[in-house]
Amino acid sequence: MSNPVFTQLVDEHYTSLYRFALSLARREADACDLVQQTFYIWATKGDALREETKAKSWLFTTLYREFLRGRRRDARATSIEDLPPGEQDIAAEEVDRVAKMDAATVVVALQAVEETFRAPLTLFYLEDLSYLEIAEALDVPIGTVMSRLSRGKTQLRAALQREEAEGKTKVVSFNEAARRKQA
Amino acid sequence: MSNNEAKFILSAYRPGGGDAADPAMAKALTQAKTDPSLGAWFAREQAHDAAVAGKLREITPPVGLREAILAGARASRNEMSRATTAAVTTQRAWWAQPVWLAAAAAVAVLLSLAAWRMSPVRGEAFEEFAVNFVDKGFMLQKRGADVAALKTWLGEQHGPLPEALPAKFADLHALGCRKLSFKGQDVSLMCFERDGKEFHVFVARVDGVDSAGADRAPRFLDGQKGGHVAATWADAKNRYVLVSDAKLDAVRQLL
Numbered sequence A: 001m002s003n004p005v006f007t008q009l010v011d012e013h014y015t016s017l018y019r020f021a022l023s024l025a026r027r028e029a030d031a032c033d034l035v036q037q038t039f040y041i042w043a044t045k046g047d048a049l050r051e052e053t054k055a056k057s058w059l060f061t062t063l064y065r066e067f068l069r070g071r072r073r074d075a076r077a078t079s080i081e082d083l084p085p086g087e088q089d090i091a092a093e094e095v096d097r098v099a100k101m102d103a104a105t106v107v108v109a110l111q112a113v114e115e116t117f118r119a120p121l122t123l124f125y126l127e128d129l130s131y132l133e134i135a136e137a138l139d140v141p142i143g144t145v146m147s148r149l150s151r152g153k154t155q156l157r158a159a160l161q162r163e164e165a166e167g168k169t170k171v172v173s174f175n176e177a178a179r180r181k182q183a
Numbered sequence B: 001m002s003n004n005e006a007k008f009i010l011s012a013y014r015p016g017g018g019d020a021a022d023p024a025m026a027k028a029l030t031q032a033k034t035d036p037s038l039g040a041w042f043a044r045e046q047a048h049d050a051a052v053a054g055k056l057r058e059i060t061p062p063v064g065l066r067e068a069i070l071a072g073a074r075a076s077r078n079e080m081s082r083a084t085t086a087a088v089t090t091q092r093a094w095w096a097q098p099v100w101l102a103a104a105a106a107v108a109v110l111l112s113l114a115a116w117r118m119s120p121v122r123g124e125a126f127e128e129f130a131v132n133f134v135d136k137g138f139m140l141q142k143r144g145a146d147v148a149a150l151k152t153w154l155g156e157q158h159g160p161l162p163e164a165l166p167a168k169f170a171d172l173h174a175l176g177c178r179k180l181s182f183k184g185q186d187v188s189l190m191c192f193e194r195d196g197k198e199f200h201v202f203v204a205r206v207d208g209v210d211s212a213g214a215d216r217a218p219r220f221l222d223g224q225k226g227g228h229v230a231a232t233w234a235d236a237k238n239r240y241v242l243v244s245d246a247k248l249d250a251v252r253q254l255l
Helices: A003-025 A028-045 A052-069 A077-081 A092-100 A103-112 A115-126 A131-138 A142-165 A174-182 B003-010 B023-034 B036-057 B065-088 B098-118 B126-136 B147-156 B167-171 B248-254
Strands: B173-182 B185-194 B197-205 B219-221 B229-234 B238-244
Touching: A003 A028, A003 A052, A003 A103, A003 A115, A003 B065, A028 A052, A028 B065, A052 A131, A092 A142, A092 B036, A103 A115, A103 A142, A103 B036, A115 A131, A115 A142, A115 B036, A131 A142, A142 B003, A142 B036, B003 B023, B003 B036, B023 B036, B065 B173, B126 B173, B126 B197, B126 B229, B126 B238, B147 B173, B147 B185, B167 B248, B197 B248, B219 B248, B229 B248, B238 B248
Parallel strands: none
Antiparallel strands: B173 B185, B185 B197, B197 B238, B219 B229, B229 B238
16 A cells, blocks of 8 residues: 555544544553554555455454454443333433533543443544444444444443533543543 | 343444334334433433443544555465465475365465464564565564654663754654664664555674674665665664665665
């Protein structure tokens, strides 16, 4: 792959990949490492292995696999999926709650969602991939993606409510919020 | 289709309308238009999803990440280029068939990746180690343009901190830093950039590395591995090595 093409690929996708990585890894430094490692793998494998039209899905898939490879699976993930479906209805004031929050607080709430649900949920909110592409990227059936989105949204709403209740909706820089989460 | 089934499907409908043409969504969407309660739920769901998606779009990557990705790719391409050259000079026989060449290329990629990730950087002298470290390519552990924040982070990692960098470093754009080890001694690395050229400053405590011959006046080393330029100097506490892909004159002017 030529340098201009690679640069264009980086410019098109590194921001979304970083947001996805940040939701998974929670720490800024780890998120950056994940994004760098993803592009490193692309750069070293060359253009012969993939069609460029599929680059976006490939990058998200690779980043997620690198994340999974980097840490042990959460033992609770399976049991969480066995829980009965959560309450799906959403109150009108919940929309206002999000609108009034700063982006950092919303990300902190997103990071509180169990990882099994967080990965598809973040990809969904990034809007880069359809649920079909999310299923492919995470290597799970389509029905599982829908189920995880539904349950993930329920967890996210609960986390947003907690953030609001704890008075964390004041405007803070993202880094400060991330540090607070790590503490 | 019950409303609960429709909700299950519509939960995967992106707020930006990216799934409007998806046939699997069509029936649930139609039902949401004709059933008031489902329609109201879908409107709230979409509004909530749009609000969260909007907040996520406000998050921006740290300064320097893009440059770090591109620099890392350049380093990996150099590694690949060396692997390819070695393969071409090998005598061709039965293994020269495309399938074996493809397999060999895959192995070369894997070896390249493994070597880059796992092999230790060598170098007897501190400056030799520093040049090899940069030439091999590396990842930053802390990214940011705020030099004070980078020094704070290095301090938290118990890395040696520069007493004072030359005044002209203020003209450079900081990319980030990391901590590493040379002969069992902690080394701090701070990285800067200007006009597409990178400047990497390695800092080690004078009592931790061989500092014989190191002086306050910088000593310049041109034509190092990978075409890099190096400069080394010391102060009362630390020994410094600067490695750059800029020209020697540019490095001289900096110090």
